[in-house]
Amino acid sequence: EPEVTQTPSHQVTQMGQEVILRCVPISNHLYFYWYRQILGQKVEFLVSFYNNEISEKSEIFDDQFSVERPDGSNFTLKIRSTKLEDSAMYFCASNWDRKKLFFGSGTQLSVL
Amino acid sequence: DQQVKQNSPSLSVQEGRISILNCDYTNSMFDYFLWYKKYPAEGPTFLISISSIKDKNEDGRFTVFLNKSAKHLSLHIVPSQPGDSAVYFCAASEGADGLTFGKGTHLIIQP
Numbered sequence: 001e002p003e004v005t006q007t008p009s010h011q012v013t014q015m016g017q018e019v020i021l022r023c024v025p026i027s028n029h030l031y032f033y034w035y036r037q038i039l040g041q042k043v044e045f046l047v048s049f050y051n052n053e054i055s056e057k058s059e060i061f062d063d064q065f066s067v068e069r070p071d072g073s074n075f076t077l078k079i080r081s082t083k084l085e086d087s088a089m090y091f092c093a094s095n096w097d098r099k100k101l102f103f104g105s106g107t108q109l110s111v112l
Numbered sequence: 113d114q115q116v117k118q119n120s121p122s123l124s125v126q127e128g129r130i131s132i133l134n135c136d137y138t139n140s141m142f143d144y145f146l147w148y149k150k151y152p153a154e155g156p157t158f159l160i161s162i163s164s165i166k167d168k169n170e171d172g173r174f175t176v177f178l179n180k181s182a183k184h185l186s187l188h189i190v191p192s193q194p195g196d197s198a199v200y201f202c203a204a205s206e207g208a209d210g211l212t213f214g215k216g217t218h219l220i221i222q223p
Contacts, residue, residue: 004155006155033210035213041215042201042213042214042215042216043156043201043203043213043216044213045210045211045212045213048210055208056209056210058210091155091156093155099144099146099161099205100146100158100161101146101156101158101211102158103148103155103156103157104155105153105154105155106153106154106155
């Protein structure tokens, strides 16, 4: 069964450093998403992406965040200057109908 | 501002019995509701969904009920099995917007 894959599974970085989280969505999907879950809290929507542009973003997704689909298969989330509060599990998701999302297994980001 | 609320952080149910997970929402514009299941160290996996034009959807052991007047959603699992032990997230969407998740309920199935 096709699945969304995310790399790396764990990322440790120093505060102020840039990180790029990578995702390979399911190949025939059209809509791509990033969510995050801070430990002990709910899953939060960050951004959705369709037709090579952002279609919706939350208040969390400020100027420090950016997304890109550089080559038609990868979907990346970049955090330019990480803060301690960016530590979370980041989930990539995709779908073709904007309803049932398929999630990756997540990247645990730890900012020290 | 919690638009989707799961007020029970955890629920313990005996194997073979019915598990009922509840979810309340405040946004009357939500038109699609989903339940996701999450195991530790894995991403959420889709379980079942319901459109706002329906009040019930059933898939095997899983049934979702929607009460629009009460803005309440519930997931019934019967009979409960050990493999059902996981965190269950209720989620809702309005039109083409992204999903809004509840905080989750940790379901523990006891032998």
